Amino acid sequence: xxxxxxxxxxxxxxxxxxxxxxxxxxxxxxxxxxxxxxxxxxxxxxxxxxxxxxxxxxxxxxxxxxxxxxxxxxxxxxxxxxxxxxxxxxxxxxxxxxxxxxxxxxxxxxxxxxxxxxxxxxxxxxxxxxxxxxxxxxxxxxxxxxxxxxxxxxxxxxxxxxxxxxxxxxxxxxxxxxxxxxxxxxxxxxxxxxxxxxxxxxxxxxxxxxxxxxxxxxxxxxxx
Amino acid sequence: xxxxxxxxxxxxxxxxxxxxxxxxxxxxxxxxxxxxxxxxxxxxxxxxxxxxxxxxxxxxxxxxxxxxxxxxxxxxxxxxxxxxxxxxxxxxxxxxxxxxxxxxxxxxxxxxxxxxxxxxxxxxxxxxxxxxxxxxxxxxxxxxxxxxxxxxxxxxxxxxxxxxxxxxxxxxxxxxxxxxxxxxxxxxxxxxxxxxxxxxxxxxxxxxxxxxxxxxxxxxxxxxxxxxxxxxxxxxxxxxxxxxxxxxxxxxxxxxxxxxxxxxxxxxxxxxxxxxxxxxxxxxxxxxxxxxxxxxxxxxxxxxxxxxxxxxxxxxxxxxxxxxxxxxxxxxxxxxxxxxxxxxxxxxxxxxxxxxxxxxxxxxxxxxxxxxxxxxxxxxxxxxxxxxxxxxxxxxxxxxxxxxxxxxxxxxxxxxxxxxxxxxxxxxxxxxxxxxxxxxxxxxxxxxxxxxxxxxxxxxxxxxxxxxxxxxxxxxxxxxxxxxxxxxxxxxxxxxxxxxxxxxxxxxxxxx
Numbered sequence: 172x173x174x175x176x177x178x179x180x181x182x183x184x185x186x187x188x189x190x191x192x193x194x195x196x197x198x199x200x201x202x203x204x205x206x207x208x209x210x211x212x213x214x215x216x217x218x219x220x221x222x223x224x225x226x227x228x229x230x231x232x233x234x235x236x237x238x239x240x241x242x243x244x245x246x247x248x249x250x251x252x253x254x255x256x257x258x259x260x261x262x263x264x265x266x267x268x269x270x271x272x273x274x275x276x277x278x279x280x281x282x283x284x285x286x287x288x289x290x291x292x293x294x295x296x297x298x299x300x301x302x303x304x305x306x307x308x309x310x311x312x313x314x315x316x317x318x319x320x321x322x323x324x325x326x327x328x329x330x331x332x333x334x335x336x337x338x339x340x341x342x343x344x345x346x347x348x349x350x351x352x353x354x355x356x357x358x359x360x361x362x363x364x365x366x367x368x369x370x371x372x373x374x375x376x377x378x379x380x381x382x383x384x385x386x387x388x389x390x391x392x393x394x395x
Numbered sequence: 396x397x398x399x400x401x402x403x404x405x406x407x408x409x410x411x412x413x414x415x416x417x418x419x420x421x422x423x424x425x426x427x428x429x430x431x432x433x434x435x436x437x438x439x440x441x442x443x444x445x446x447x448x449x450x451x452x453x454x455x456x457x458x459x460x461x462x463x464x465x466x467x468x469x470x471x472x473x474x475x476x477x478x479x480x481x482x483x484x485x486x487x488x489x490x491x492x493x494x495x496x497x498x499x500x501x502x503x504x505x506x507x508x509x510x511x512x513x514x515x516x517x518x519x520x521x522x523x524x525x526x527x528x529x530x531x532x533x534x535x536x537x538x539x540x541x542x543x544x545x546x547x548x549x550x551x552x553x554x555x556x557x558x559x560x561x562x563x564x565x566x567x568x569x570x571x572x573x574x575x576x577x578x579x580x581x582x583x584x585x586x587x588x589x590x591x592x593x594x595x596x597x598x599x600x601x602x603x604x605x606x607x608x609x610x611x612x613x614x615x616x617x618x619x620x621x622x623x624x625x626x627x628x629x630x631x632x633x634x635x636x637x638x639x640x641x642x643x644x645x646x647x648x649x650x651x652x653x654x655x656x657x658x659x660x661x662x663x664x665x666x667x668x669x670x671x672x673x674x675x676x677x678x679x680x681x682x683x684x685x686x687x688x689x690x691x692x693x694x695x696x697x698x699x700x701x702x703x704x705x706x707x708x709x710x711x712x713x714x715x716x717x718x719x720x721x722x723x724x725x726x727x728x729x730x731x732x733x734x735x736x737x738x739x740x741x742x743x744x745x746x747x748x749x750x751x752x753x754x755x756x757x758x759x760x761x762x763x764x765x766x767x768x769x770x771x772x773x774x775x776x777x778x779x780x781x782x783x784x785x786x787x788x789x790x791x792x793x794x795x796x797x798x799x800x801x802x803x804x805x806x807x808x809x810x811x812x813x814x815x816x817x818x819x820x821x822x823x824x825x826x827x828x829x830x831x832x833x834x835x836x837x838x839x840x841x842x843x844x845x846x847x848x849x850x851x852x853x854x855x856x857x858x859x860x861x862x863x864x865x866x867x868x869x870x871x872x873x874x875x876x877x878x879x880x881x882x883x884x885x886x887x888x889x890x891x892x893x894x895x896x897x898x899x900x901x902x903x904x905x906x907x
Contacts, residue, residue: 208854208870208871209870209871209874210854210855210856210871210872210874213851216850216851217849217850217851217854217871218657218659218660218849218850221659221850222657222659225659265896269900270899270900270902270903271903272903272904328761329760329761329867329868330867330868330869330870331867331868331873334868334870334873335868335874335875335878338874338875338878338879338882339875339878339881339882341882342878342881342882342883342885342886343882343885345882345886346885346886346889349886349889349890349893350889350892350893353893353896353897356897
């Protein structure tokens with residue numbers, strides 16, 4: 172395997188990294204306590220799990236508030252605008268190119284840091300999964316049985332629907348986390364993505380080097 | 396600067412208000428036990444300075460000062476042994492010991508002379524002849540004796556035992572103590588703790604583990620401190636005879652509805668009665684009956700005499716007069732939704748459900764009034780008329796043989812004939828035995844808070860305490876099977892996908 176020619180680019184701002192890692196920790200902790208409440212295992216004890224799950228939920232909601240604010244004042248939300256450009260190439264990369272040591276089809280820059288697949292998945296998380304988890308979680312917390320005043324107008328007569336949606340979302344988040352953790356290793360080098368999210372700087376493939384490599388790839392594509 | 400200080404001050408006040416919403420644990424209602432607060436010393440009353448041979452004369456002496464109390468007492472269920480109630484599906488119904496049956500001693504019809512030992516009157520020998528309008532028939536002493544020497548005679552229709560010195564008792568009256576209430580309520584259904592399982596003589600002097608309120612090591616509370624009484628009307632309902640959600644005794648007479656530090660636990664009080672967590676087991680000291688089978692009664696031994704069999708704890712497992720029993724100690728309650736209303740099997744009802752429900756405590760999750768309550772469900776096997784499809788009232792007791800009493804003559808046919816005659820209900824002449832169930836709320840013998848149930852007693856997938864209440868979703872117990880399977884499958888698939896993908900990358904990397 173030939174070493175790729177790389178250069179370091181500043182991708183993730185300080186706030187972004189803080190947001191990412193606190194979100195990661197909170198989602199991990201929410202899953203840990205949440206699945207205990209779901210009776211998947213015993214760890215902290217049910218009452219402690221409920222108490223800490225609720226605290227963590229508030230911290231998570233606070234963090235989401237900060238993140239939304241940051242995305243809008245910095246215009247970073249544009250990173251999540253879905254695009255079909257390069258989408259097919261990105262899929263092909265994960266299905267075949269990655270095994271041939273092909274170059275990443277999407278170039279990361281500070282302004283555009285997500286590939287088209289990431290854009291789609293993260294947008295789905297942000298506008299679908301996370302809101303569903305937050306809303307169902309808040310209903311879970313403030314639901315007061317049929318005679319309660321809080322959510323009576325919504326006509327919720329029991330926890331069933333709320334709880335099932337919340338646990339379905341939790342399973343999807345777990346699946347996301349598994350795949351997400353694996354994809355860390357698919358950067359320019361195995362650790363470059365991780366390093367980027369820690370330091371802010373990522374090693375990306377040098378454009379000049381790319382051109383040379385593309386030639387090599389063409390040759391490799393030919394039947395031997 | 397001033398504005399800033401004012402702002403800080405106001406913010407502080409606001410936070411203070413929020414913080415003040417802290418739980419209140421217990422509000423003691425009185426400074427000292429109420430039975431110590433006598434407002435009159437009856438030993439100084441002139442009218443009581445004599446011997447009384449006639450208990451009616453003693454009642455007259457009581458009423459000569461307490462002139463209106465007789466009328467009050469005659470309005471109570473303790474006196475009338477019946478009350479009017481609205482029951483859904485029946486309308487306004489008169490319910491009482493004359494038209495209700497249970498699955499312990501079954502009913503009073505025909506056997507008044509012994510059953511009315513627990514009536515607060517003298518001479519309730521027959522439903523038709525007893526004068527419920529004569530206030531001199533009231534027995535003041537059975538509830539107000541503070542001398543500890545009063546007792547009603549056996550089989551004497553409520554009259555005192557001849558050995559009692561009535562004058563002495565009269566000079567030592569006061570508010571009812573545990574001993575007074577317990578005389579009847581601990582011995583309901585013919586023996587200590589038999590019926591309910593939390594009304595036990597052990598409460599007369601008990602440890603905090605037995606009853607955290609009545610323990611002599613603690614508040615040492617008296618029955619009437621919770622069963623508050625006004626004009627002789629006592630708070631509290633026994634749903635073997637009561638039907639309506641009114642004048643119930645409740646924990647919240649002293650405790651708040653937010654007594655726990657954890658607010659999530661406090662929210663449970665919307666749907667869970669205090670008793671559910673705080674009475675984790677019943678029959679904690681003495682055994683309680685867990686079934687009663689009348690079908691085996693009337694067997695006699697070789698000498699033609701009735702006999703009894705006992706278990707190792709000394710509880711009767713068989714009595715010729717009553718049949719076979721099972722007993723239990725330290726039992727885990729059943730749990731039901733209960734909204735404070737109940738229906739009952741009336742002696743005139745035609746049976747259409749099996750096992751026959753002696754009483755039906757109503758409620759379900761969606762019912763806003765309903766809370767989860769602990770209960771003892773007592774199964775019985777008792778005589779019924781298989782043709783007319785009614786439970787049977789048999790005559791169990793009489794002073795003398797030959798009058799058809801089961802406990803004297805050991806003849807079911809005659810006992811049923813006499814019993815049904817006494818309640819004026821037709822009988823086909825045939826009898827058989829049928830399974831019945833009676834539901835008894837458990838509200839006494841509250842355990843110390845350390846022994847209260849914990850979350851996992853109910854919030855668990857297998858064998859939780861509430862496994863039988865399935866009309867609602869409970870976190871930790873319920874889940875959607877498809878979501879669960881689908882979720883786990885997705886996780887497994889993604890793990891497999893990641894491993895294959897990663898494996899291929901390593902494989903190809905080596906190849907290159």
